Amino acid sequence: MSGAELGLALSVLLACAVEAVEALTIVLAVGTTRSWSSAMAGTGAALIVLAGVVAGLGPALTALPIDALRVSIGGLLLIFGLQWLRKAILRAAGIKAKHDEREAYALESAAARAAGAWHAGFDGYSFAISFKGVLLEGLEVAFIVLTFGANQHRIALAAAAAGLAVVLVVLVGVAVRAPLARVPENTMKFIVGVMLSSFGMFWGAEGAGASWPGGEAALLAIVPGVLLLALALARRLEQWRLTAQAREASPAILTSEQASGA
């Protein structure tokens, strides 16, 4: 397996694991609160739609000329990856709220209970919420599978990595029977943002006519370079946030000290 293929598998595995954890929380909440059979039916239907998207678009994408494919997919990956990376940096700096599976589970369960009574048999609410949750979380994974896979003509490898992540998350979910709150989701999202941006940069530039020094080996410099940049930005923003908080708190301290005559 080449370095780029390893990067493909790792990126898809992490991205898919993160999205699967979020989807699992939704399915667990409606399944536990209302109807397991309807929630599983919704999950299955969404997985069929996602498999259809990948199977339908995959061959069409790989039929494109390689440079056109690389510049268009690289560009899309870069746009998409920079979004992930920006949010991940803001989360790491404590500026944007981190995703909390326990809180998401509580909110989803409360909404499921408030949605009204249901009878034995098919529950439309459980089906619809599970279908929507799995489809929306899964579309991001399908996008990553298609872009990474098509660029290297390894859609099967990308799909296998995504499948492995789903199986792992489902197995752990079944064993734990609770939202997977201990999974370091925010760290994983940070790494995925770095990988998407790095590969988008590599393929986008190649497709636009650039030749990277060292060819594919340039990824060994691009990935750590993007990671260091993201970490430096997160650290700088965190320092800025702490300074701003201290500045906001200091007038209050002064006032209380003055009031006590200190």
Add this chain to the structure above:
Amino acid sequence: MRLLAAALRAAWEFVVGDDWRTAVGVVATLALTAALAQTGVAVWWVVPVGVVALLVLSIRRAMRLR
């Protein structure tokens, strides 16, 4: 027609998200790379420089909106 418009809007939201300026910047950076590549000079550095600038600007915009 309405369905197509809704699908396009969803695709835009999905890929571009809340920061269209970054998307425009990426397209401009790749276009500049392609144009400079025609002249035969080494252009591999254009995209990394563009990405650093776009990421910093995107974060600054996000901070201003807070």
